[in-house]
Amino acid sequence: MKPKILTVDDSKTIRLIVSKAFKSFDCEVYEASNGVEGLAVASREQPDIIILDLTMPIMDGAEMLSKLKSNPDLKAIPVIMLTAEAGRENVLRIAKMGVRDYLIKPFKEELVVERVGRIIDLKPKSETTIRTRRFDDAINVLVVDDKPAIQDQIRAGLSDTPWTTHGRSQTGEAVDYCSQQLPDIILVSLSLPDGGGFSLFQMLRASNKTKAVPVFGLSVKTALEEQARAQQAGFSSIITKPIDFEDLKIKIARALHLDMSYKYFEQKDGVLVLRLPANFTPNVSNEVGNNLRSKVSEAVDSGLGKMVLDLSQVRTADISVIKLGLSALQLCQELSLKHCVIGSDAVSMECKNYEESKDWDFVGTFEEALAVLRGGSAVTA
Amino acid sequence: MIEDIEQLISSAVTEVFSTMLNLKVRLDASCNAMVNGEGHVAGSVGFIGRVSGVVFLYSTNSFARNMTSSLLGLTDLEIEGDEMVNDAMGELSNMVVGHLKSRLSDRGMPCVLTIPSIVRGNHFTIEPVSSTERRIFFFNCDGRQLVVEVLLKGT
Numbered sequence: 001m002k003p004k005i006l007t008v009d010d011s012k013t014i015r016l017i018v019s020k021a022f023k024s025f026d027c028e029v030y031e032a033s034n035g036v037e038g039l040a041v042a043s044r045e046q047p048d049i050i051i052l053d054l055t056m057p058i059m060d061g062a063e064m065l066s067k068l069k070s071n072p073d074l075k076a077i078p079v080i081m082l083t084a085e086a087g088r089e090n091v092l093r094i095a096k097m098g099v100r101d102y103l104i105k106p107f108k109e110e111l112v113v114e115r116v117g118r119i120i121d122l123k124p125k126s127e128t129t130i131r132t133r134r135f136d137d138a139i140n141v142l143v144v145d146d147k148p149a150i151q152d153q154i155r156a157g158l159s160d161t162p163w164t165t166h167g168r169s170q171t172g173e174a175v176d177y178c179s180q181q182l183p184d185i186i187l188v189s190l191s192l193p194d195g196g197g198f199s200l201f202q203m204l205r206a207s208n209k210t211k212a213v214p215v216f217g218l219s220v221k222t223a224l225e226e227q228a229r230a231q232q233a234g235f236s237s238i239i240t241k242p243i244d245f246e247d248l249k250i251k252i253a254r255a256l257h258l259d260m261s262y263k264y265f266e267q268k269d270g271v272l273v274l275r276l277p278a279n280f281t282p283n284v285s286n287e288v289g290n291n292l293r294s295k296v297s298e299a300v301d302s303g304l305g306k307m308v309l310d311l312s313q314v315r316t317a318d319i320s321v322i323k324l325g326l327s328a329l330q331l332c333q334e335l336s337l338k339h340c341v342i343g344s345d346a347v348s349m350e351c352k353n354y355e356e357s358k359d360w361d362f363v364g365t366f367e368e369a370l371a372v373l374r375g376g377s378a379v380t381a
Numbered sequence: 382m383i384e385d386i387e388q389l390i391s392s393a394v395t396e397v398f399s400t401m402l403n404l405k406v407r408l409d410a411s412c413n414a415m416v417n418g419e420g421h422v423a424g425s426v427g428f429i430g431r432v433s434g435v436v437f438l439y440s441t442n443s444f445a446r447n448m449t450s451s452l453l454g455l456t457d458l459e460i461e462g463d464e465m466v467n468d469a470m471g472e473l474s475n476m477v478v479g480h481l482k483s484r485l486s487d488r489g490m491p492c493v494l495t496i497p498s499i500v501r502g503n504h505f506t507i508e509p510v511s512s513t514e515r516r517i518f519f520f521n522c523d524g525r526q527l528v529v530e531v532l533l534k535g536t
Binding site: 011014016017020057083088089106107108237244247250251254281282283286287319323 | 396397400401447449450451452453454455456457458459461464465468469471472475476478479480482483486487491494496523524
């Protein structure tokens with residue numbers, strides 16, 4: 001059975017960071033935004049550990065902890081206290097509360113994992129679980145909207161993916177569809193007659209079969225009231241019309257944990273290639289940055305000892321490119337990988353302008369990089 | 382009032398930004414004004430005790446979005462509206478002031494923190510009352526600018 005972790009914090013930011021920290025582990029993370037909610041979730045889910053913020057509205061961490069300790073069913077649950085206040089007196093006060101450990105903000109995700117891992121048995125998700133699907137795998141999208149034009153629009157907007165879109169106009173039809181096959185993701189119009197979108201959402205969440213399927217609400221941009229209602233109800237995300245399909249695809253990919261890293265990482269001729277695209281946006285930077293360590297480790301695990309940083313498609317080597325490149329090359333050094341950088345003369349000259357990259361040695365092609373790497377000498381990072 | 386407030390703030394901002402955002406931050410008096418026409422976001426947290434005050438962290442909207450994106454490991458498109466940015470800026474402010482509070486507490490000046498709040502706008506200034514000491518610090522965060530304003534009042 002997967003271990004359950006409950007994070008109780010009034011800051012959604014902290015809850016998201018904690019959830020993200022455990023993303024690659026085989027566990028379930030539950031969230032609550034104050035002590036009252038925390039106690040309710042703890043009673044319902046019986047978590048294996050609670051990460052508890054100290055300062056919260058409605059009921060703070062100290063009060064929640066004392067209520068936990070006075071409840072025979074909950075008192076054995078280990079608690080790690082999280083606080084922004086590291087003063088000696090505060091630390092002593094926390095230690096006396098009966099917590100198993102405490103963490104001071106700011107904190108690294110790795111530290112939360114390490115501290116939790118000391119108390120409960122955390123296992124990495126198996127390879128098959130982590131990489132269940134890629135962005136270019138077949139995905140079944142169910143669209144529930146009473147306007148055929150919207151169904152057609154979504155079908156057309158996703159037509160450059162291998163995903164299949166099924167349209168249904170009424171909630172009853174959607175429930176019938178779900179009883180026959182399980183969609184990967186469901187897009188529901190929030191403006192279906194008589195609040196149909198909301199009642200469908202409740203039905204989907206009440207069913208064991210569909211309760212884990214992400215449900216997005218479709219709403220006109222200006223219909224703020226129904227969007228707020230949907231957020232409160234627990235819709236996975238809100239998609240506003242007119243639909244930005246690039247945004248929709250990224251949200252679907254994120255909700256389904258689809259692997260997009262293959263666009264940038266490739267294993268070729270016994271070498272891991274990290275290829276940055278011409279259009280190097282902050283989104284690309286995040287996607288590559290989030291996958292860098294795991295992809296390089298994976299390559300090392302599979303016996304590769306060389307990496308090529310390919311900047312040949314990059315238009316401009318600005319500071320964001322340099323920073324990412326530097327992270328990649330430092331990781332290579334850390335893991336003793338031979339490495340090499342490919343780039344045009346223009347990009348090479350731009351890199352010389354930065355302290356961090358002024359010593360990078362460039363080659364022009366992948367073949368030249370292979371020759372350098374097979375020659376035995378690592379390129380300076 | 383607090384003689385080494387510059388050092389305290391610098392240490393707090395440096396630690397929070399390097400730990401949470403992997404950003405190198407340094408005090409930089411040369412960038413002494415927010416000079417672009419972009420809207421700004423200010424996260425603020427107050428502290429009340431023997432020494433009371435408020436700390437504001439200002440940045441441009443775009444830098445605040447970048448910080449949120451980095452903090453949460455999300456792409457820019459995944460940041461929905463201002464709420465996530467507000468929460469992230471509030472949390473960063475809370476951590477900076479939490480760090481300051483800890484140092485003050487260790488010196489026998491305990492205080493409690495207020496909940497974070499956010500101000501957004503294009504042309505606004507914080508004006509202290511006359512009995513308040515005001516200090517402004519400019520930070521260079523890998524080429525982006527962060528301004529930290531501290532208002533202090535002794536009791």
